[in-house]
Amino acid sequence: MAKRLIPTLNRVLVEKNLQPSKTVSGILLPETSSQLNSGRVIAVGPGARDRTENLIPVSVKEGHNVLLPEFGGTQVKLGEKEFLLYRDEDLMATLHD
Numbered sequence: 001m002a003k004r005l006i007p008t009l010n011r012v013l014v015e016k017n018l019q020p021s022k023t024v025s026g027i028l029l030p031e032t033s034s035q036l037n038s039g040r041v042i043a044v045g046p047g048a049r050d051r052t053e054n055l056i057p058v059s060v061k062e063g064h065n066v067l068l069p070e071f072g073g074t075q076v077k078l079g080e081k082e083f084l085l086y087r088d089e090d091l092m093a094t095l096h097d
Contacts, residue, residue, distance in 0.1 A: 016068065
């Protein structure tokens with residue numbers, strides 16, 4: 001049975017981009033190589049409400065590539081895949097080509 005996780009409020013579900021451990025030619029890369037800590041947004045919540053009950057929408061959309069903080073997020077495992085759940089304001093930036 002497949003499950004779909006839909007975040008609540010201003011939460012964002014992210015699948016972390018896994019960096020390759022070796023190059024195409026077979027050279028092993030050290031884990032400490034300078035790679036961006038990034039991920040792809042899988043699902044977003046509707047947003048949070050302010051004190052006057054106005055909806056503040058989430059700033060990212062499904063499919064966006066985002067820069068993640070070094071620490072934080074809640075790990076979620078659905079089937080064999082692992083995801084991270086962040087608050088919208090914890091995401092550091094969106095990445096564009």
